[in-house]
Amino acid sequence: MTRAPRINALPVPHRERLMSLSREAVFEPEHRLFDEGRPADRFWIVRTGAVNLDSRVPGSPRPAVIEMLGHGELVGLSWMFPPYEWELGAVAMSLVRASEFDAAVVRALCEADTAFGYALTQWVGQVLSHRLQATRVRLLDMYAPHGSGVF
Numbered sequence: 001m002t003r004a005p006r007i008n009a010l011p012v013p014h015r016e017r018l019m020s021l022s023r024e025a026v027f028e029p030e031h032r033l034f035d036e037g038r039p040a041d042r043f044w045i046v047r048t049g050a051v052n053l054d055s056r057v058p059g060s061p062r063p064a065v066i067e068m069l070g071h072g073e074l075v076g077l078s079w080m081f082p083p084y085e086w087e088l089g090a091v092a093m094s095l096v097r098a099s100e101f102d103a104a105v106v107r108a109l110c111e112a113d114t115a116f117g118y119a120l121t122q123w124v125g126q127v128l129s130h131r132l133q134a135t136r137v138r139l140l141d142m143y144a145p146h147g148s149g150v151f
Contacts, residue, residue, distance in 0.1 A: 006072030049096030
């Protein structure tokens with residue numbers, strides 16, 4: 001499966017404007033960035049390290065890993081869409097250095113600058129499409145009868 005569009009998929013002026021709103025964040029291995037159902041008030045773009053997206057599975061003591069994210073990838077989508085609650089969880093798998101963004105500030109800029117908002121929404125939409133496909137594939141790997149040919 002191909003990787004989701006990274007930050008460099010944003011046109012340069014919009015990418016620079018977004019990055020001007022960031023602050024540095026550092027997460028130790030095994031640090032949970034967020035959990036399903038909690039308020040989604042920020043998001044990150046990974047600079048170094050790896051973050052696993054995961055989902056709770058009823059009856060299982062551990063969340064199922066959906067996808068691993070790395071350099072240039074967006075961690076968190078739920079900040080952009082009401083009700084602004086995380087749909088998945090995320091955990092640092094190594095030392096992670098990331099650019100962190102305040103979701104309310106970015107959403108306000110999207111409303112104030114429609115060209116920026118459109119570009120950012122297009123990028124996030126592409127990432128969302130990829131994540132849905134990755135989740136589908138992962139769930140089929142986990143739950144479809146082996147060799148069933150179910151896609």
